[in-house]
Amino acid sequence: MSTPVVPPTITAPPSARAATRARRTGTPASGPRESILSRTSAMLIMAVFTLYFLTPIWWLLVASTKSRGDLTTTNALWFSDIQLGENLAAVFGYQGGILVKWLGNSLAYAGGGALLATLLAGMCGYALAKYRFPGREVLFNVVLGGVLVPATALALPLFLIFSEVGATNTFWSVFLPSIVSPFGVYLTRIFAAASVPDELMEAARLDGSGEVRTYFTVSVRLMFPALVTVFLFQFVAIWNNFFLPLIMLRDSALFPVTLGLYNWNSVVNQVPELRLYVLVGALVSILPLIALFLLLQRFWRSGLGTGAIK
Amino acid sequence: MSTTTLDAPSATAPSPVTRTRVPHKSAIAVFVLPFGVLFSMFYLLPIGYAVWQSTRVVQREGTFGPPTEVFGGLTQYRNVLENDAFWESIGRVLLFGIVQVPIMLGLALLFALLLDSPLVRGRRFFRLAFFAPYAVPGVIAAIMWGFLYSPNLSPFRPLTAEINFLSADLVLWAIANVVTWVYVGYNMLIIYSSLLAIPAEVYEAARLDGASQFRIAWSIKIPLVMPAIILTAIFSIIGTLQLLAEPQVFRTFTSSVTSDFTPNLLVYTTASVPNPSLAAAFSVVLALATFILSFTFLKVTQRKAFQ
Structure with a gap:
């Protein structure tokens, strides 16, 4: 396992904050290292929920750039014909x-x-x-x-x-x-x-x-x-x-x-x-x-x- | 409650001002009065007014006489007790809370612990990504998810065409998902910042003894952040009983959210009838229920968590 990449020089600053940081990034000296399995499953959980939290916002962003026709006919999670400017002008003028x-x-x-x-x-x-x-x-x-x-x-x-x-x-x-x-x-x-x-x-x-x-x-x-x-x-x-x-x-x-x-x-x-x-x-x-x-x-x-x- | 903030110094070095019994009287007035006056006007007075209004009933002289408001004692509260729609709506939000609050706080705690463990890289990004939905007001979140759920507008049409998330059976859980989406990141941050406040030395010994991250989280971190979890739980319980914006918005997407779906929707509907006295009685009962529930929760958990 060669994942911990924190250089040992980080132990030099005396501040408590640096000590905390060293713990959080997992310096080699601070105890048993985590198995690849737990690292992978942790990252997998975070990745799946990133999708859950960000997809609706991404969708809103994409939808705002579309024309009224494209809104229901094109792939909702990717841009088609970008016309955010026209949409903004229309909304603000309404x-x-x-x-x-x-x-x-x-x-x-x-x-x-x-x-x-x-x-x-x-x-x-x-x-x-x-x-x-x-x-x-x-x-x-x-x-x-x-x-x-x-x-x-x-x-x-x-x-x-x-x-x-x-x-x-x-x-x-x-x-x-x-x-x-x-x-x-x-x-x-x-x-x-x-x-x-x-x-x-x-x-x-x-x-x-x-x-x-x-x-x-x-x-x-x-x-x-x-x-x-x-x-x-x-x-x-x-x-x-x-x-x-x-x-x-x-x-x-x-x-x-x-x-x-x-x-x-x-x-x-x-x-x-x-x-x-x-x-x-x-x-x-x-x-x-x-x-x-x-x-x-x-x-x-x-x-x-x-x-x-x- | 710590009343000792000034005790120690004033015992050794008495304040030079001894003319008045309370030192700095006018300064204290300047500090306290503005909030005190407004708190009385916009918190205490409305509560009192609601209680008073809830004791009024409308009477007519004969069938066609002009309506007059008279004192009716606890008549409105009898109406509340006999109002099935009200108790159904209370039951609905309680069911909602029993399922949604543990899921939401469980996820928030899991994410906070993962962010605090050495297992996850890119903390800054995940923290912001998970917190971002909190910037979306409940009404806007409900509008967005209303589109995402709808059978013909959703980007996930294959799924929403199969399952109607807005049907009478599922709409409560569709709303639960919206609330979870908005608030998980917020609760995660509250728990995470109290995890950050734990000094590193506390786990050093456990780590040197070879304890796993899971073990450290379970036996050391969770007990230490219990006060933060309790705080988030209380705010969640209050929020659940007050559910209004999300169901109100969903009424424009589906007919399965009725005008008495949650207690607050019923208050709003009753007030627009208009029947302010009954609506006030609903409000009083609801506020009391909220208060008792969160207070009891606070007392019970404090006994468990701190002794």
């Missing part, structure tokens, strides 16, 4: 460019909502972790209960309340409920307790910095991985949220892209060209999230495990 509006709405709901949610949850989690005040435990337990109450269960009561004040079918009816993230409070509390030392806060105090200023100039940096994780969680939750906009919104100019594409998809039988538009629109709508994940990968990978520490 109904006066409403798809652009939907994407913009989704970005406003999810981007703005997640940003505010992170700000609020971070401050509250920090206070719960670093200060003692009456009602702290009660507050934390109520928030923890909130984590277990799913957002969809609140959609109908929220609708009833918003209709009481005549505010359904507005931007705010979807935006405002999205900026509350109990899970964010839970996560930032755990993270702040572990990563912001009391000595540091005391030092800032001696330097004459106010508590709020200390938070925004010092503590926020230490909590950054957790804050990015909360932002991503909330961004995805709002971007994917379906029930709340479905129940709140009537005016299609306010739709997020998921609800808009859902509406297109439900009239596919009456308007046949929409079939292709739904697919192209779906491709366009998943690209921002993929871009966001790749961009912030470094952060969320370190933050994801935090929630499970305690």
Whole structure:
């Protein structure tokens, strides 16, 4: 067996990370080597499931490049006559460019909502972790209960309340409920307790910095991985949220892209060209999230495990 | 619960501010109030409102009199108890959860362990490939799979012409596949990142003693990542009971998904009748059921996993 190709020089760096890496790539010295059989079956499992996970996305990509005729007549998993440009132009031009509006709405709901949610949850989690005040435990337990109450269960009561004040079918009816993230409070509390030392806060105090200023100039940096994780969680939750906009919104100019594409998809039988538009629109709508994940990968990978520490 | 974060330092070096009983009162208010107010408005108030709404019934004076809403006590809850469609939908999502959640988490755990073992090369690629479906919102995923399942549009027509995945018998499992496809990679990453947090020394001894990768995974890694598995399980249970987007989308592909297929679909249908009081009672019962189920699961597994 000559598979381990890691040069022995890798043992030179003293950092713990390098040691971990050596273990993960299997240096010859670190114990029994794995049999070819287990290596092969492991890789086989990974390969089969790669097909399972990527084929639908590949299919969507291929389908988006086809003309309406080719969509059903040619091999669905390979390109025929590529006309992605024409398709994109047609989709973005459809109904006066409403798809652009939907994407913009989704970005406003999810981007703005997640940003505010992170700000609020971070401050509250920090206070719960670093200060003692009456009602702290009660507050934390109520928030923890909130984590277990799913957002969809609140959609109908929220609708009833918003209709009481005549505010359904507005931007705010979807935006405002999205900026509350109990899970964010839970996560930032755990993270702040572990990563912001009391000595540091005391030092800032001696330097004459106010508590709020200390938070925004010092503590926020230490909590950054957790804050990015909360932002991503909330961004995805709002971007994917379906029930709340479905129940709140009537005016299609306010739709997020998921609800808009859902509406297109439900009239596919009456308007046949929409079939292709739904697919192209779906491709366009998943690209921002993929871009966001790749961009912030470094952060969320370190933050994801935090929630499970305690 | 760790309430000791400030205990140790304040015992040795008391805070210079002694005028007020609670130091930094205004700063704490600045930190806590914004979230607290919004949490009350958009979490607590809706829950209270739903409970209140669920005690209302509509009454008419005579057959043609104007309808008025009056207090009806637990009338709506009796209606919920007697509503077969509601309990059938609960049964359906429970069956779904009993089958789908273990499969999904089992796969997620398997992939996380494989990624963490020296058996697999190209970790970065597999991690991204398996996680990619999570970037697809539930509605879009359901639309995509709706096409893939359909007998005349699917790229796998030979298969979908033989087996109708959208038939009344199979559609629940067709939906289970969509949910699995979206969430396996996400759950895998949560488990994987807690595997990465285990220091290498923990397995060194086992490896030197000649333990196989399987043995290390079973006896060392799985017990250590149990908290992460429990976390993913709780989120999966909550998600299952709240199933809405996928079945709602599948209604446009097949008639075998009825308007009372899942509890949330029934809430939506009932609310559009409109019968807000009964819909509110459904919501309250559903939220309670979710809460009790995930809380019980948390308690039971914590006892098993940590003692």
